[in-house]
Amino acid sequence: MVNAASRPDEPVEVRVADGDPRPKAVLEGPDIRRALTRIAHEILERTKGGHDVLLLGIQTRGVTLAERLAGALREVEGRPVPWGSLDVTMYRDDLRLRPARALGRTEVPPEGVDDRVVVLVDDVLFSGRTVRAALDALNDLGRPRAVQLAVLVDRGHRELPIRADYVGKNLPTSMRENVKVLLAENDGRDAVLLGPTGGAK
Amino acid sequence: MSYLIKGARVLGGEAADILVRDEGIAAVGAGLDAGGAEVVEAGGLIALPGLVDLHTHLREPGREDAETVGSGTRSAAMGGFTAVHAMANTDPVADTAGVVEQVWRLGREAGYCDVQPVGAVTRGIAGEQLAELGAMADSAARVRVFSDDGHCVSDAVIMRRALEYVKAFDGVVAQHAQEPRLTEGAQMNEGEMSAALGLRGWPAVAEEAIIARDVLLAQHVGSRLHVCHVSTAGSVEIIRWAKSKGCPVTAEVTPHHLLLTDDRCGGYDPIFKVNPPLRTGDDVAALRHALADGTIDCVATDHAPHPVEAKETEWAEAAMGMIGLETALPVVQEAMVETGLLDWAGVADRMSYKPARIGRLSGQGRPLEAGSPANITLYDPSARRAVDPSAMTSKSRNTPFAGLELPGRVVATFLRGRPTVLEGKLQ
Amino acid sequence: MNRHLISAADLSRDDALLVLDTAEELAQIADRSIKKLPTLRGRTVVNLFFEDSTRTRISFEAAAKRLSADVINFSAKGSSVSKGESLKDTALTLEAMGADGVVIRHGASGAPHRLAGWVRGSVVNAGDGTHEHPTQALLDAFTMRRRLGDLEGRKVTIVGDVLHSRVARSNVLLLHTLGADVTLVAPPTLVPVAVGTWPCSVSYDLDAVLPKSDVVMMLRVQQERMNAAYFPSVREYSRRYGLDGDRMAQLPEHAIVMHPGPMNRGVEIAAEVADSVRSTIVEQVANGVSARMAVLYLLLGGSEPAIGKGVSE
Known part of the structure; x- marks a missing residue:
């Protein structure tokens, strides 16, 4: 996978001082909207018009984002783009670290x-393990022609050889920080929060 | 050999000394002179007449892996007993003079407590033909109590004949009251618990129906009837009615039926599987009051040892029964004395005098006074300890009281002047 | 302490709903070309069947295999068990094999409870004596929910040999937990004397209950009851407590007819009823796999079981 499309943003200035328990909003609603619109355009560009594209959102917020992306694509292209949801729980590599959920x-x-171009959609790309699980899950559903990855935030610290094709925002973080995406449909408002571990969740 | 038991509270009353000389009690009173007798300090202890059990399974001959006459009588001594009635359902069954004499002799050789064999009512406890009751009565074992315990003498004609026949030698038929058809495959008390657990029920009526029939029969033929291990409130009512009509019926209750209810079966641990089964709280309350008011004459342990593998299994596969000799007195203290239903004189009556009289044992169950045989139990009612199966003297470990904290401890047992237990240890 | 599924009463309302919701998701797997999930890879599930029950064993086997568990079938026939090995020794053998989950079917009530005290893995009761069959109740509730929606306030009538039925016991408990109103219908000889303590009502009159029922569940009449004075004759039983076409016509239009199988056609259920559109009997079999997958996943999928209850004694 080659990350050709993203125009990495400037590193974010808003830093959280160690010990400050209050998460800071690094993206607000309009930023998120713009990011999704941009990703929609990039998808159309890279897939040459978006025929055969199928958006699959990864539970939970990835599904909301997939639905929004589908809406953005329809607005741009004037025809519906199919989208769906993917739950990767049963494929996770950390299942046995916690009680079954x-x-x-x-x-x-x-x-x-x-034979479709499946674009996996998730809110935050971090270790890459969720995407790994999603690729396995997808494998059991059928054989796509290609699989791409769209994320709202890439916070780095990959533990697997996985890269996103479409990134809303690159957000360099420390391991002690926590990134939380809030979406109106799930959480009542749109925002991306950065806070110390345990503070934002 | 002489002993001076110093400062024991006789039947829980005032402290007194008891002078034991040879096989008997020489004197009871304050400030007795030891005069060369070995002194047993008994301050704070209660002196009771040696306990008598009407219902003990010693398992020998046949199931020596579970208990022997030797291990069972040692267990009895540790529980404060000086006499036990050995039930007849051994292998071979104690239905001839030969077998009862063998058991009687084994008991004499063991020497820890008197073993009075119970004879089977019917041959092979099969319920069909009378065993040779007279031959057993005339044997060296002098059998007076006859029982098919483990099985009910369910045939009314056989029961009537047995009741009549034992009159000739002042015998008594001890009935295991269980209507067999109503209890086919029965696993536990029939009620809320059995319905929830899916275990076949043993209805109270199966006991009560047989007791009702038997008291009417006993009244009709004028014979002594003893009812084993009464377990239900309804049985108590029937026995109370029969006694009010002058029926010569006596009855026993087990310690476990005085303390435990069928809730215990909820974990399917067959340690609580017993026949008759553990009943409800209402039954337990009725049994306690019946023992207090004399409707039920005595406590009998129904000590029923089983090897580990007979209990470490599915409920339906498991053997019925629990051991009880070493916990009987603590359980009675917990259920009857601590509740104020019985004083220590009452305990002496229900656990020594009455069972000895029902079994016609002349040398047992005598008051603690000069001239009586020196059968004495010294008991510390203030001790408290959790029941530890591995500390049992019985060969088996199937006590339902494991882990339960019970009051009291037998400190010493004297059998005809000789200590079988001293300072809580077998002699 | 490890958790097990031995009684339907081991499930709280939240537990039960979690199982049903999970089963709903897992039911999709059956429609895929690859009917398998990697979730229980490396886990060992032992099917310990002391009673012949091909359908239940196959259902559990399919459920475990769809979750990629290693399945060891241990049936009593021809094994050391038929040579008199005790349940405890069998349990120790399972321990040595490192079973993560043990699915047990046994003729003695309480055998799974005993087993749970002797093994480290989670125990799933696949039917014990006349006690319980909790996964049957789960698949029944799952089937009802798929046909009728939420079970809160639904009227479920269970007809037949309640006294000896593990299916009835588990259903009464689970349906009560889920808020349904259960009525048991049987001849008085075939209900426990203490049925008054159960969270359900009892009727002896099937015709009076049918018009108010959303679900009718017919229980199998066991052969061995037929000659044990529980009822005068099979014909009389069938006439009073069997479900035929005329009786089915008394049901509300939306009502469904269930049977845990195997059926005695012509005794408790007429062929025309069993084969009607109201009948869920075939669905119940398919739903059984989904419900059992959900149970196995929730017990064995994580670091510790998410449902069930420990065994204290």
């Missing part, structure tokens, strides 16, 4: 994933 919904549009 409730499953989210996996809903693939009736067109299926075979």
Whole structure:
């Protein structure tokens, strides 16, 4: 995977002093909206018009983002783009580190994933383990022609050889920090928060 | 050998000394002179007449892996007993003079407490033909109590004949009251717990129906009837009614039926599987009051040892029964004395005098006074300890009281002037 | 302390809903070309069947295999168990094999409870004696929910040999937990005397109950009851407590007919009822795999079980 499309933003100035428990908003609603619109354009550009594209949001906020992206694509292109949801719980590599948890919904549009360009959508790209699980989950659903990855925030610290194709914002962080994406549909408002570990969640 | 028991509270009353000389009690009173007798300090201890158990399974012959006459009588001595009635359901069954004499002899050889064999009512406790009751009565074992315990003498005609026949030698039929058809495959008390656990029920009525029939039969033929291990409030009512009509019926209750309820079966641990089964709280309350008011005459342990593998299994597969000799007196203290239902004189009556009289044991269950055989139990009612199965003297470990904190401790047991237990240890 | 699923009462309302929701997600797997998830890779599930029950064993086996667990089938016939090995020794053998989960079917009530005290893995009761069959109740509730939606306030009528039925016991407990109103219908000989303590009502009159039922669950009449004076004859039982076409017509239009199987056609259920559109009998089988996958995932999928109850004694 080559990350050709993103125009990395300037490193964010807003830093959180160690010990400050209050998370700071690094992106607000309009920033998120602009980022998604930009990603929509990049998708159309890279997939040459977005035919065969299928958006699959990773539970939970990735699904909301996929739905919004689908809306943005429809606005630009004037025709609906299929989107769905993917729950990767059963494929996670950290399942046995915590008690078994409730499953989210996996809903693939009736067109299926075979021979389509599947764009996985998630809120934050961090270690890459969730995306690894999503690739495995996708593998059991069928055989896409290509798989791409769109994320709202890339905070670095990858533990696997995974890169995003579309990034809303690159956000260099320390391991002691926590990035939290809030979306109106899930959380009542749009924001990306950066705070010390344990503070933002 | 002589002993001076100093400062014991006789039947829980005033402190007194008891002078034991040879096999008997020489004197009871304050400030007795030791005069060369070995002194046993008994300050704070209660002196009771040696306990008598009407219902003990010693398992020998046949199941020596569970208990022997030797281990069972040692266990009895540790529990303060000086006489036990050995139940007849051994292998071979104690249904002939030969077998009862063998058990009686084994008891004499062991020497820890008197072993009075119980004879089977019917051959092989099969319920069909009378065993040779007269031959057992005339044997060296002088059998007076007859029981098919473990099985009910369910045939009304056989029961009637047995009741009549034992009159000739002042015997008594001890009935295991269990209507067999109503209890086929029964696993536990029939009620809320059995319904929830999916275990086949043993209804109270199966006991009560047999007791009702038997008291009417006993009244009709004028014979002594003894009811084993009464377990239900309804049985108590029937026995109370029968006694009010002058029926010569006596009855026993086990320590476990005085303390435990069928809630204990909730974990499917067969340590709580017993026949008759543990009943409800209402039954326990009725049994306690019946023992207090004399409707139930005595406590009998139904000490039923089983090897570990007979209990470490599925409930339905497991053997019925629990050991009880070493916990009987503490359980009675907990259920009857601490609740104010019985004083220590009452305990002496229900655990020594009455069972000895029902079993026609002339040398047991005698008052603690000069001239009586020196069968004495010294008991410390202030001790408290958790029941530890591994500390039992019995060969088996199947006590339902494991881990339960119970009051009291047997400090010494004297059998005809000789200590079988001293300072809580077997002699 | 490890947790197990031995009784339907081991599940809180939240637990039960979690199982049903999870089963709903897992049901999708059945429609995919790859009917497998990697979730229980490396986990060992032992199917310990002391009673013949091919359908339940296969259902659990399919559930475990779809979650990628290693499945060891241990059936009593022809094994050391039939040669008199005790349950405890069998349990020690399972321990030595490192079983993470043990699915046990046993003729003795309480056997799973005993087993749970002897093994480290989680125990799932697949039917014990006349006690319980909690996964059957879960698949039944799952089936009802798929057909009727939320079970709160739904009227469920369970008909037949309640006294000896583990299915009835587990269903009464689970349906009560989920807020349904259960009515048991049986001849008085086939209900426990203490049924009054159960969270349900009891009727002896099927015809009076049917018009108010959203669900009718027919229980199998066991062969061995037929000659044990529980009822005068199979014909009389069938006439009074069997579900035929005429009786089915008394049901509300939306009502469904369930049966845990195997059926005695013509005894407790007429063929025309069993094969009607109201009947969920075939669905129940498919739903069984989903419900059991959910149970196995929630017990074995994480660092510790997310549902169930410990065994204290």
